[in-house]
Amino acid sequence: MQRLILISLLFFSLCAGAQTSTTTTTGSWYGKADVVLDGTFNNYLTQLIVKQNGTKVEGIFGYYFRNGYQSFFVKGTYDPKTRQISIPEMPVTFYKSNSIDGVTCNMSFEGTLRVSKVGSFIRGAFVSDPRYRYTCPELRVLFSLDSLVEQNEEISSAVVKQLWQPSVDDKIVIDGADGPEIRSAEPVAGKTETKGPEVNYNSLVTRFKQRQSVVATEMAVKSDSIRVSFYDNGDIDGDTISVFLNGNPVIEKQMISAKATTIYIKLDPTKEYNDLSMFAENLGRIPPNTALMVVYDGDNPQEIFLTSNLQQNGTVRIRKKPALVK
Template sequence: MQKILYICALFAMMHGALSAQTVSGSWYGHADVDMAGVHNNYLTELVIKQKGNRVEGIFGYYFRDKYQSFFIHGRFNPKTREITILNIPVIFYASTSTLYSVDCNTNFKGVLIHSRAGSTVKGALYADAKYRYTCPNIKVNYVLDKADNQTDSTIQVSLANARIWKPQPDDLVVDAITAAPTAQPATTSLPAPVEAKPTADTAQASAPVAVAPPPVDPVKEENKKIEESFTKRKPVVNRVLEVESDSLRLSFYDNGEIDGDSISVFVNKNITLTHQGLSARAFNLFLKLDSTKDINEISMFAENLGRIPPNTALMVLTDGKNRYEVFMSSSLSENATIQVKRKKPKSSLAATQQQK
């Protein structure tokens, strides 16, 4: 009887040990090119959640002055503690410009290590077979952010934090006061028609000259239709967030199968970005909040439902200190919306309490 109890206890301990091997969390670190004489490196983060033997989340990295991020899927083997993530594009290490760079397709394989000093994931980004002669492997060393229990943090490396607010020409910068982009505008207008000046011949003509109507701007007409549809749909508030800063970075991904979802983004009910397809690669929007409003609203308008309804996206909001993941789902009758309000400084809160 005692032997049976001992065996049962042993199996329970083994099961507990296996179930404790989880890779869920926010991991940050550096990646170094595995090539003699090359010292190029990347600052990188891996924010993942484990569901059984599967993992999903965000892989992001900084290279030179560019931040790239992707929605990823992978597998985790609790027995060997190995994590595998396929198809991660990484900018070629020798690229002199990130704007006109090329990507190396890589697969990540790493091993989870627990110790008294902390938890780490060590591994490498291995070049795809097609690129093995041009793209070297990249060694990666991640450290778990112990302060993050809900995978809502940003990279803790100071250099990365310093670069996080530097948008690139292919990113959209928006001021919520007007919701008008200051770079890469969502709409482009046709040149204004030039009014014809009268000549001597036309001045002498007795019959009035017919003036052609100004040309129709197809972009404005399209945006007008989107705005009308937006107002007819019901706003559904997914989440209310309190943020530390008045400048935010919003990253949008397709969080499921890439099925052709296309969206427009509204800020405070003003159209900001249109005809944006969702994919595993994020598109970024840098937003300065309207300080005259207690609450700023960010809405996702579904332009279509893709092949698999509804239109779903993962929006990652970063305020320079905290990181929030919001799953948004829009249909042809509802607009997914989040409300954002700025946290009051502690000094202001203390002063208010003293006055009371």
């Protein structure tokens, strides 16, 4: 009788332990995220390695997309009553990009843990800010727990890849009294190489001033410096642009495509605002000249669609947010 009681207690404790372990989000999860739109689009092979501590979760989110892999640390929350896991601000490559280095959508993940005899799953979706819900549509995913991976394995930063690094084509622009100073983003012998703009300055400025600069939108940023990337909006049809900061050329005759044309801008604090303008060098095969401009203010991207033609320059007016008074 005592043996039967001991066996029963042992069986009960094992079941209770199994139930406790399976209702945690800790573990390695994998799944395929699909775009919630009509038609056939690229999907994302995703992995979520999570360590849960009470209602807090942290770990690594990674995904394969077309030609590459990205991964980065994430932090979020878990509600044991509703079994809801929430992870905010997860950068995900734009679903129409031709490579993993394309436009980034800032998305949040909301999912629900489900445990059954079949296995453990997290069903949820990646959603963007409502302002970009049409540009960055919802991605639905069903994560499955990888039972072959030990749940108590430490999360190592060694497996995390940096989201982005400057390439040799990227430019840093510092606006000064004598016009913009343009630097290569690639370090040379431990220093940043300084280069002047390889343009016929007077001719280009004259052509720019002959066209009307139309302010398409205004935006406010917190940072003193921003990263700006230009992409062809729609079909890659040979659109070629020059870019001006406060009336001074910073990029000349650059064909835009699915690969980012990126500049880094140090805003002039003495100005009430800084104007960033797109000058159409041609109209491509499908007029007018259109581009998607993504402005990164710290980790926060803002998307602007610009249109230019042979009479008008598309312009974004950038203002610095006033500092909060403590």
